[in-house]
Amino acid sequence: MTPVPHHLSRRGLLAAGAAAATLPVLAPSAASAAADGKVRRTPYTFRNAEVVGGGFVTGIVFNQSEPGLVYARTDIGGAYRLDPASRRWIPLTDWIGWDKYGHTGIISLATDETDPDRLYLAAGTYTMPEWDPSLAAILRSTDRGRTWKTTPLPFRLGGNMPGRGIGERLVIDPNRNRILYLGVRGGHGLWRSTDHGKSFAKVTSFPNPGNFVPDPSDVDGYNGDNLGVLQVVFDKRTGRAGRATRTLYVTVADKDNILYRSTDAGASWERVPGQPTGFIPHHAVFDHVGGYLYLATSDTAGPYDGAKGDVWKLDTATDTWTRISPVPSTSDENHFGYSGLTIDRQNPDTLMVSTQIKWHPDCILFRSTDGGASWTRVWDADENGERATQRYDIDMSAAPWLTWNGSSTPKLGWMMESVQIDPFDSDHFMYGTGATIYGADNLTDWDRDGTVHLSVRAQGLEETAVMCLISPPAGRSHLFSGLGDVGGFRHTDFGKAPKMYDSPTFGGTPALDYAELAPHIIVRVGHPTSGWTQHFGISTDGGETWTPSGSEPAGLTGPGTEDQAVAVSADGRRVVWSPAGAPVSWSDDHGATWTAVKGLPSGAPVRSDRVNPAKFYAYDSGVFYLSTDGGKSFAATAATGLPTAGNVRFKAVPGHEGDIWFAGGTDKPATPTPYGLWRSTDSGASFTRFKAVDEGDVVGFGKAAPGAKYPAVYTSSKIHGVRGIFRSDDAGRRWVRINDDRHQYAWTGSSITGDPRVYGRVYFATNGRGVMYGDPK
Template identity: 55%
Template sequence: MTLPSKLPAFMLIAMLAMASAQAASPAVPAAEAAPLAPTYSWKNVPIRGGGFISGIVFSRAQKDLIYARTDIGGMYRWSESTKSWKPLLDWVGWKNWGFNGVVSVAADPSDAQRVYAAVGMYTNSWDPNNGAILRSADQGRSWQVTKLPFKLGGNMPGRGMGERLAVDPNHAKVLYFGAPSGKGLWRSVDRGVTWAVVESFPNPGNYVADPNDSSGYGSDNQGVLWVAFDPRSGSPGKSSRVIYVGVADKQNGIYRSNDAGATWERVANQPVGYLPQKGVLEPVHGFLYIATSDTGGPYDGSKGDVWKLATADGTWTQISPIPSSSPDAYFGYSGLTVDRQNPKTLMVASQISWWPDAQFFRSTDGGGSWSRAWEFTSYPNRSFRYTMDISDVPWLTFGANPQPPEVAPKLGWMTQAVEIDPFNANRFMYGTGATLYGSNNLLNWDQADGRITIKPMVKGLEETAVLDLVSPPAGAPLFSAMYDVAGFRHDDLTKVPAMMHITPNLGGNSSIDFAELKPEVMARVGQIDKAANPNVNRIGVSADGGHNWYQGQEPAGGAGSGVIAVAADASTFVWSPSGGAPVVYSISRGSSWAQSSGVPAGAQVRSDRVNPARFYAFSGGRFYASTNGGASFSATAANNLPPTGNVKFKAVPGREGDIWLAGGSDSGLYGLWHSTDGGASFGKVKGVPQADNIGFGKAAPEADYVTLYAVAKIGGVRGLFRSVDAGATWQRINDDEHQYGNFGEALTGDPRVFGRVYVGTNGRGIIVGEAQ
């Protein structure tokens, strides 16, 4: 249940975001962009959660105003009336897709309407753009953008630390931002419109997760981590004079200014040896609380401590629930929060504790003593201060049936975001690597034998990275393949599925397909870690429309995930594994495999949707065809196809040899191509200078050809387009408020409902569009 497997997809999808038009051959009639199509409604196919909740921010200015940030899926605002989250960054588009990586959020403590976000996905080359500070005067309904002169990393190591962005509670025009990559501390004095580096700040940080990572991902300096104002040191309209800042430096991690940021000094006698993950100032009694760990997380961390600083006299006191010096210490600390209604009450979480579960600690005496969310009684048995109710999101068990001391569902992992509601001491929320949990009876914790009830508080928050989607002509309307949470069968597009694809549990799934003429037969391939799961093969097969799956066999020598294709009548599977393994085929539904000839390793493969003997493949600008069930392929004479970039192609149901191909890159050919002769030749569709994926849905009334859906750039506008006349004309069906970043790695129409289209996003889950 680890989450780092997202990264390869993001590297791939990042390459898609930098496209430009290319000229092409003339064989197909010119496409035209028609006026905006009939109105579409857009919503998520519900899964709820699925990714890392890296930050939760409660407003100090308005009750029930809460924001959540994610590493790849944007930012959300809580609606108390519906107990659900509203996405705030769906306007982020193809060119600025990195804005969906949210580094930090700051809610103005004196003006409930104002909120700020620091955004950017990666600090290395994977994100081509610099980061930005977004500012809103209407709780995120609209935004203004200030671009920064450096990159930010919402999906970089250390992303759960912070908050890096803060508003002065006494002077709302003043904001500070702690930058990564050695860029230092930055300040704005005009509500985030302009920013300048604080030249006097002495330490830009020096900690990197992996100095040997040549990609720049693990070797980036994690920088300045958090900013905490002492509100007692200012007055309304006058800047707070005392400011504390945490830095990614294990020896010099905490600094203080006594003159509103003009000068800075290292806080004396501070603890050393660990990173100050979180810093929370409690002004009633004048304590600065610090949670530390030996790494920035979110996937690792094995030692750490909790400290408090008496700001009046500079005295430090270690208040660790389990000190790092203890033989029982095996995790660092993060997720630090103070109850603003009861300021001696605080909570802290294990940064990462995979086994047997995450741990939460609570103190009602300022850290003098602690109680735990769970404790061992007689091993392997545990006692619990909580019960979990996941009836709204039942898949959170991950299909596990563990033995004590483990349980399912788990409290979580990657628990770096933990917050007590400042207006309601009975409510807290926390983020995990898979969802957002919370409780509305937190005070029960403090009662003898009391238990709190923890539930997912994640309705409306969707953060899955979708790699493949299929919509069969019969059975469930939608199946997905995803990173991290495998994928789902959706029998009802309005309900959360009971379980992900399991038995076998292939980890993240990269590809799924069904037999067009026998859609109850399906196959999927995944990314399971063979070293940790040597008895699990990377392929699952279903003979009953995805209700049940059994484990297929891998070819000799093993196989990575890659792409799977199923013959129209289910007689043959063709698998193109990742990692350089050869393309293989099976006539026994995955029980045994033989190597295909004539096709390059790593080629994308698809089946003809009419003729069971025909399969197709594409690699390096060449198109390949097989007429013997994938046993052998031959390169066709088709030319002028894109040699580089991410290329997608699919065969049309009901029409043998009818193929559409989309993709390319700005360094070569780019666009949309069509073949009606099994790939022997292709004509480029004029008027579609850029296209990145193609999907098919039910034909329009009176039409005799499938509806085409394309993620493309047409008429100078990038978006999601549809054609009801075989590509002669196109209509954009999304709008500027529904762009979803670099969406479209997965795309399909619904063969049963005209106008319905499913789009996979890179962090915002599955989007369904319905023609109105």
Template identity: 50%
Template sequence: MSDISASWRRGLGRMTSILLAAALGAVAPGVAATAAGAHPPASTPYSFDNVKIGGTGFVTGIVFSQARKDLAYARTDVGGMYRWNGATGTWKPLLDWVDWDHWGYMGVAGVAASPSDAGRVWAAVGMYTNGVDPYNGAILRSRDRGDSWQATELPFPLGGNMSGRGMGERLAVDPADDKVLYLGAPSGNGLWRSTDGGARWSRVTSFPHTGDNPQTTGTAEDPGLVWVAFDRNTGRHGNTTKTIYVGVADPDDPVYRSTDGGTTWSPLAGAPTGYFPHRGVVDPVNHLLYVTTADNIGPFGGGKGDVWKYASTPGTWTQISPVPSSSGDNYFGYSGLTVDRNDPDTIMVGSQVSWWPDGVIWRSTDGGGTWSRIWDWDAWPNRKLRYTVDSSPNPWMTMGRQDEPPLYAPNIGQVISALEIDPFDSDRLLFNGGPGIAGTTNLTAWDAGDTFTITPMVDGLEEGAVQGLIKPPGGPLLSAMGDVGGFRHDDLDAAPDTIFTNPIFHTTRSIDFAERNPRVIVRAGDFNDADRPGDSHAAFSTDGGATWFQGTEPNGVNSGGSIAASADGSRFVWAPGDSGQPVVQSVGFGTSWTPATGVPANAMVIADRVDPMRFYAYDNGTVYVSTDGGASFTASAATGLPATNWGVRLKAVPGHAGQLWVAGGASWTSYGLWRSTDSGATFQRVSTVDTADNVGFGKAAPGRSYPALYVAAQVHGQRGVFRSDDAGRSWVRINDDRHRYGGLPEALTGDPDVYGRVYLSGYGRGIVYGDPARR
């Protein structure tokens, strides 16, 4: 840890304003600087782009600018923040500069956009409140729509990926004076205010509720104060807005109000109790507050809720639920909420969570007096849909399914927590459905009884959680993915036609290919056994991942673990992920599995890339070697490797029998990069690297025979992604401070066919690939 990083940690309770490296390339607190006396590693320019998938992650909030047409922002739970250009229909990532130390900034807990200055935008960032992230949260502020940022550290963490992350918006800017902002804090930290545009923050001591509630008090899952909403017609430009509402995740005390610009606060009389207030939106024309509620903070739990309308004059609450919680037909609760700025009598709400048969959206054009539903039941098992889906931009979003009424492919989405009508265009709607964000441009056809078209709107928004990447020689790029299983990419610039099927995994944990027979692919992953009894958690392909088949599996397997294919594709070794499951091997494609001997359960397994009978396993600092095709293993005498499985990668070198590399470790154990040239009998630490988190191999440089090495590492005090063309003797940094993607790549590999090309996963940023920049 550098001195700068240490001082950042020591200053967690101190609020500071820092200029981030994204803007000027300066070193910010917490960003590892070059160690004193060390020479920074050389660098070479690269260009980076996403392998196109589109979405796949959870978008937690959508905020339209009210100052400029065709401008909106999306926040995600682990993939950062994006800016939308409505004219082109594309999204631009805004937080790719986030470094290794501040990976938690990729979790965005709130977004606010100035209603008077289109350039000004703010983000509340921080991923966890449960101690996983050692840093506190921060408020980012920008004057150029997020192209550059300044940050103010907060004295508490934020939970962009915690329960309740679909509620909001907890960060809000005063429409009468955009120097004034409010932040609803989680975990009992109350209400905070800035009066200088977000540079300095202080707690609003007059706010009487800390945010604690009886159901979550004292836990990391306490979302606290979850939304702030202004009645903009109670303020004049240059003066603060007088009427402000705050939603508290306390079913017994859910809504507070100030009528004097935030000086004093009191519970809003008659506010509905019993449920959590997910979102609050004000219709400033009629001075109405709309609130959606559910019996769970979400985003993935809950089953009851209501929609309410509060009229400030005469101060009355009216329940306007499309399906009231008292009805036996209410099994979803409500979360997403929007008011049409051009016609404030038009409001829409979305189901908090509706797993079956699909999510639900309702629309009212009379302020909630009557509602129409995006789909209704027809003669069983059919449903009548008010919409059609054009999935051609992202054909994989059918998730490998065909229509089987009442289930239709693709879904519109089960958790509709972000739902926004464009303030400049009543026909345009964005919501967090489909592959991440879906929407329509002919929304008002709904009111005429006509069908409208929903399509994915995720061009440029890449939030996939990548578990592994392989690039067989001469073949496509194949990915192991969370939530969507994985993809085969024949074209890096086109979304694939389908996810991996037969079987479909919710998450693919491991993927491998036979180095000498690269059309043979194997993958292992997770799914709910009750959904597909008889399916295996391992699948095979003999055509490079175009089609798949499955064999048998050992009893008791429920999760994928790690799996490896021999160099010639004739046998496989599998370490299922279930606790205590033994390592097993199969001759052929999983027709039967035999327990291996001499290797611990749940060890990480890989194959030698040349010798088809040689496999390796890693467990807590010990390497195990098999020379009989995985039937038996023997522990190596090698020492000095990280005595943990956490964050450790063991990889074998293509074209070089018996050559292994180990990257990873942790601060409480050894942590670095090691190389073996004798099948794991001994390992030598690579002295040119301080610490390393991942390693991969690609096509050798011209005139060289050893593969190009790629590492995510710290070299001479500088963190980044590096390439070595001489087996690790020297390194060049290939990323820059604008392309750090939250630091640690879960997946990293080079291209065996294109020298210099590297594939990696950003922190929740999908698959990124880089090529040497053309000079």
């Protein structure tokens, strides 16, 4: 089951052993093992090789009764709780397994102000079954996310779909916490639970399921789903402890009917009179002191777009509406919608709002201390519309890659759909972006013409999608990663975010390789950004510096297949590249020139033998290919029985010529094909399947166990009916599972490798939880 590349587009787009001792431990793994059909145990500890952030933080939610209790949700990487002592985020959803990988897309989060131990997540990544076969669920915890129970739902929610920054869609009645409401997309309407989320039923009296579809022509596609019911907001003054709140407001994705109200605890509903039309409500906030409801609206679902919008204030005592937009939609200066919205609970006349998106030159935060009558901007524009006077500075030392190797003045962010002032501290606020969390502890200095000191606040939150990993046998760095959206990194200290690869800079790096006998030579391919045009880079000094290619294969449209698009010969003298839109090509001058290979289909994944520089391998549609002339030409081998579809990964074994391991296949009934793990010891002429492996997905190699001659083998697979991360120290005769059910990390089918210098250490890719590495205890 291969999920689609998750982010679609996010921005326009050790001394490792010594450092490990200082890192925070996620938790020890009492990992079970599958060997000869029996379950055994071996303990492992898992950590992140830190990037700090890297993905879209769609929501930040403060508990309204307990100071310091705050959560964050992400579009593909699950949910987190902030540890107030360390100011690091604690991951809460690593227990989600392979078969429910879609439950790491969190569309909404609710923390209970009556019982702060209670936490709820609305989980489900996509509405398209082919992208995410699982239906959505409510995940419930009574211990702040340490343990969970699941309530299945009969629909999909779209945690990584358009409009995912809207809301919160899931809310708890502040007076009677047994009651929860959930706004659902896809025309499914408004749903309610009266038993702490154990069950939900549709609120049949609610009149409008929404009708706004980002792209009606994209039927059943990513942009073809009705955004539906968006948010529920309580006027908690209309209830008391133990009694359901009488008055609540619901926003809807219908540009003609955006707001409904109930005054009888949800039994009946009316369209709020006099309401504005023409835009989609992104966030609503209720002022429980003044009785005002604030709305931030935009013309689109977001998070990537939005060209017009307004901010509105409703006096709920008189049903009087006032447009309080910092820049009204009727102004020629308004080229953006509004989204992130918050009020200062200590001073409810103080509110902030953000532009939904403003790619150039930057998003804007606005602040008012008089209920929206007047506003100031966090930066003022010059005559050319560029940032001029600023009321802030940014410390991004915790994540230096945030400049994307471009301007030394980083952006405030993009996709800034969650802006939150701490309800107990007017000086403390945080906001999410498409790449990180920023925050400050001196926010009110803004009101005294001071400088707000922003800094990265995403420590512990790792939300990158990892595409490829390599661990060379020599050099200063134990690990190189290729990531979606944020390029990739050379990790010299696993506890510190590095700078992004440069020369060229990539927005995503699907493939890396190093020369096994000359590991200072490393190649990478990716999607160029920050003014670069080249898709290929090479280093001859172990990744310290990089040089872009002098040319590219004719017709190239992209870097190629994830994790297997480029291979370098064992001696580093020849590169074979399988880009998108062009023939598989070879170069022996570091990419200055390219020549099409013979005998190989375009787009075929490629690998090099790790001993013999003349040998390269490739695969396409069940056929395995061998080159014995350094990748100039390939011929099909006689191998049979390999999968013809699905997620396919293969690698050659260091130190063993002609030794290849092959993982892949699919369990989808529409594409019947073998699904498992195979090995060849004759350069791909034949393969033998490992009977113990029910489903094989990715394989890699690391330093041999003490006394062993063959490298340790690592795989993310299902073995003897158990899905997990496994290691074999005897070439696959026996396997031990090294993760456990609390540390599953959802989908882990992109890349895995052992460390050739540290026995037992494994690095593996996740689709939203960053680069994980594990060591035996």
